[in-house]
Amino acid sequence: MEWNFEIRTVNTVYENREALIECMEKIQSTSRQSDTITKSGALLRLLNDPKFVFWLTVFHRLMPHIDIVYSHLEKETADSVTIKRCIAELEKNIQKERENIHTIRDPELDDIDVSHSRKRRKVDERTSYVSTIFQAKEVCDTIISEIKRRFSFTGHLEVANLFSVENFEVYSSSFPIQHLDSAISAFPFLDRNKFKTELEVIYRRNI
Numbered sequence: 001m002e003w004n005f006e007i008r009t010v011n012t013v014y015e016n017r018e019a020l021i022e023c024m025e026k027i028q029s030t031s032r033q034s035d036t037i038t039k040s041g042a043l044l045r046l047l048n049d050p051k052f053v054f055w056l057t058v059f060h061r062l063m064p065h066i067d068i069v070y071s072h073l074e075k076e077t078a079d080s081v082t083i084k085r086c087i088a089e090l091e092k093n094i095q096k097e098r099e100n101i102h103t104i105r106d107p108e109l110d111d112i113d114v115s116h117s118r119k120r121r122k123v124d125e126r127t128s129y130v131s132t133i134f135q136a137k138e139v140c141d142t143i144i145s146e147i148k149r150r151f152s153f154t155g156h157l158e159v160a161n162l163f164s165v166e167n168f169e170v171y172s173s174s175f176p177i178q179h180l181d182s183a184i185s186a187f188p189f190l191d192r193n194k195f196k197t198e199l200e201v202i203y204r205r206n207i
Contacts, residue, residue, distance in 0.1 A: 007063045014060040021047050051132065057104050058136050062143065065093040069147070087151055091144050098140035101133055159183045162199060165206065172203040 013020065024044040031037050046052050069086045161167070161179045180199070184192050 007067050010056065010059050010063055014056050017047055017053070017056070054104055054132055054136075058101070058139065061097050061100075062094065062140070065090055065097070066143070083151055087147055090147060094140050094144050098137050101136045101140070104133075104136075159187070163202075168203050168206045171199075175200065175203075 021044060024040045024047065027040040028037060028044065031040070069090050072082060072086045162171075162176060162183060167176070175196070180192070180196055184190055184195070
């Protein structure tokens with residue numbers, strides 16, 4: 001639930017940034033409370049900050065893909081096959097976003113002034129922008145790497161499926177042999193025949 005709120009916050013700010021800017025400007029021009037003016041001014045500067053806008057856009061693009069995987073992980077019926085498919089899809093989507101990071105423009109570079117007095121500053125800004133692009137790509141790489149690391153082992157999901165109470169009635173008439181094989185593959189120290197027999201007893205007792 002907390003993760004969902006974070007995604008919604010990013011999307012809400014991204015989609016309503018212009019309206020939020022107008023709101024902060026309105027507060028600045030109408031409020032008589034110094035504390036309110038100070039705080040709205042700080043938010044206004046943040047909403048107009050090119051770096052903030054850049055990273056807001058980056059996470060607006062990335063987080064929905066992660067949310068899809070998260071929603072699958074929340075399901076009690078999630079198994080290793082589903083998780084692996086989701087991870088592969090996430091990796092493909094994040095990689096695609098990584099390749100398109102350069103399409104996020106830096107507002108400060110859109111209107112380039114070639115006058116001598118500002119040329120050096122523009123060069124510095126472009127260098128900073130290129131560095132930020134590199135950092136954003138590193139974020140994508142980190143997400144992919146971390147997801148792979150965390151879900152490199154999914155055998156416990158197969159065992160969990162074998163003990164899913166709501167499926168006992170189905171399992172009693174149609175034993176989940178695929179889940180059993182996956183569980184044995186993940187935990188080879190288990191005695192397959194003994195484990196299967198014990199599960200069959202559990203399923204029959206609980207229908």
